[in-house]
Amino acid sequence: MSSDAALRADALGKRFGRRENWALRDCSFRLPTGRVCAVVGPNGAGKSTLLALAAGLTAPTEGSVTVLGTTPAAARPRVGFVAQDKPLYPQLTVAETLRMGADLNPEHWDAAVAEEVVAGGDLNPKARIRSLSGGQRTRVALALAVGKRPELLLLDEPMADLDPLARHELMGTLMAQAAQYGTTIVMSSHVVAELEDSCDHLLLVGGGRIRLAGEIDELLAAHLRVAGAADATGLGAHTVVESKVTGRQLTALIRPAGPLSGEWRAFAPSLDELILAHLRNPGAPALPERSAA
Numbered sequence: 001m002s003s004d005a006a007l008r009a010d011a012l013g014k015r016f017g018r019r020e021n022w023a024l025r026d027c028s029f030r031l032p033t034g035r036v037c038a039v040v041g042p043n044g045a046g047k048s049t050l051l052a053l054a055a056g057l058t059a060p061t062e063g064s065v066t067v068l069g070t071t072p073a074a075a076r077p078r079v080g081f082v083a084q085d086k087p088l089y090p091q092l093t094v095a096e097t098l099r100m101g102a103d104l105n106p107e108h109w110d111a112a113v114a115e116e117v118v119a120g121g122d123l124n125p126k127a128r129i130r131s132l133s134g135g136q137r138t139r140v141a142l143a144l145a146v147g148k149r150p151e152l153l154l155l156d157e158p159m160a161d162l163d164p165l166a167r168h169e170l171m172g173t174l175m176a177q178a179a180q181y182g183t184t185i186v187m188s189s190h191v192v193a194e195l196e197d198s199c200d201h202l203l204l205v206g207g208g209r210i211r212l213a214g215e216i217d218e219l220l221a222a223h224l225r226v227a228g229a230a231d232a233t234g235l236g237a238h239t240v241v242e243s244k245v246t247g248r249q250l251t252a253l254i255r256p257a258g259p260l261s262g263e264w265r266a267f268a269p270s271l272d273e274l275i276l277a278h279l280r281n282p283g284a285p286a287l288p289e290r291s292a293a
Contacts, residue, residue, distance in 0.1 A: 006152050006184035007031040007054055011063035014049050022208050023049040027063070029203060029213040031186065033151075036178055038195040038216075039188040040275055041205035047188040048084060050205065051156045054186070055081040068151055077105075080145035081154045086137045086161075090130035094123050094140055101144045113177070114147030120169055134161035142170060146177055153177070155187040167191075171198055196271045204278055211278050211286045216271060222287065225269040226260065227251045234261040241284040242277040253277040255287065 012027040024046040031037055039047050052058050053065050056072030056079075067075040088097060098118065102109040118125075121139040129137065138161045145153060153174070159167040175198060177183045186203075189195055202219055204212035212219055223241070230250045235243070238260075243252035253269060260266055269277075278284060 004033055005030050005066065006033040006035070006068060007037075007186065008066040009050075009063065010066075012050075012053065012060055012065050013062040014046075014053060014058065015061040022061075024053075024205075024208045027205075027208075027210045029210055031184070031201060031203075033068075033184050034178070034182045035184055035201040036175070036199045037184070037186045037201040037203060038199040039186060039203045039205060040190075040192065040195070041188075041211075042279060045205040046208045047205050048156050050203075051081070051154050051186065051188065052083075054152075055079060055154055057081075075152070078151040079154065080148045080150035080152070082138075082141045082145045082156065082158050084156045084160070086134075086141040088129045088137060088140060088144075091128060093126050093128050094118060094132075095125035097129060097140055098143060098147070101147050105148045108149045110147050110149045113149075113173070114143040117143040117146060117170065117173060120173075121166070135163065135166060138162055139166075139170075146173065149177075149181060149183075151183065153183055153185045155185065157188055157190070159189065159191070174198075192272045192275055202271075202275075204275060206279060206282050209286065211282070211284075212274075214287075219287065220269060220271065220274060222255055223253055223269050223274055224256055224260075225251065225253055225267045225273060226264045227267070228264045232263045234263065239285055242281045255285075 008030045009027050012024060013022060014024045015022045041047050053060060054067055054072060056076055065072060068078055098114055101114060102111060117139055121136055123136055142158060174185060178185055200216055202212055202216050203210060228250055230245045230248050232250060235252060235254060238257050239255040241253045243250060
C-alpha cells in the first residue's frame with residue numbers, strides 16, 4: 001500500500017461482543033497525507049471506534065486499517081491521539097505532564113508549541129491534573145499530542161469542553177501545525193461550521209458505514225440543491241438524497257446524472273446542507289471516495 005496515504009481502510013469492521021453488535025462494517029476509504037479531515041456523524045455512528053482503530057487501541061474484527069503506510073502499532077511513534085475522555089495522570093502537575101511528554105518523545109518533542117497550548121489557558125504549571133476543569137485538561141491533552149510533532153494527529157471531539165474563543169485559538173494552532181509540518185489531522189466534531197472553515201476532506205459516518213468520503217470541494221460539486229414547483233417532474237434520472245414540499249414548492253438535494261430540465265432552479269449546497277441531508281436520510285445512496293473521484 002502506498003505511503004502517500006495517511007490513513008486507509010479496506011472493508012474495515014469492528015464488532016463488540018459475540019452478537020451482531022457492529023460498531024463499523026465494510027468501511028473503505030483512503031485519506032491522503034497533509035489533509036485536515038472532518039469525521040462527522042451522529043452519536044453511536046462509529047466515529048470514536050474508527051479513531052481508536054487508527055490509533056491501534058483496538059483491533060479490527062474484519063478488514064484492515066493502514067496508518068502512514070504500515071500497521072497502527074508500528075506507526076504509533078508518529079501518531080498523536082486525543083481521546084474524548086482526555087486520559088491523563090491525575091496526580092501529576094501540568095509541568096510534570098509536559099516533562100513526561102518530552103521524556104517519551106525525545107527525538108521530536110516540540111516544547112515551544114506544547115507550552116504555547118498550555119499557556120493559552122493561563123494554567124498554573126504547578127497545578128495537578130485532578131484540579132483542572134474539563135477545558136483545562138483538554139488543553140494539556142492537546143499540548144501532549146501536538147508537542148509530539150506527529151505526522152498524523154487523531155482528535156476525537158477535541159474541542160467539546162472549550163468555549164468558542166478557546167476553540168478558535170486552538171484550531172488556529174492546529175492549522176499552523178498542518179501548514180508548517182504537513183501534519184495530517186483527523187478530527188471528529190459536531191460543530192459543522194467550525195469544520196467548514198478548517199477542513200478540506202470529509203468522512204461522514206452513519207450506521208457504522210461510510211456515507212460520504214473525499215475532498216470537500218469535490219463532494220460539494222457532486223451535489224446540487226434544486227427548487228421547483230411542487231408538481232414539477234424530471235428528477236427521476238438523478239440520485240435524490242432528500243426532498244421536501246413546502247406549500248407549492250419542492251426542494252431537494254440531488255446528485256445530478258446529467259442536465260436538469262428548465263423547471264428547476266439549481267444552487268450550490270453548503271457543507272452544512274450536504275451533511276444534514278445525508279444524516280437525515282440514512283437510506284440515501286452513499287458516495288464513497290471511489291465514486292466521488
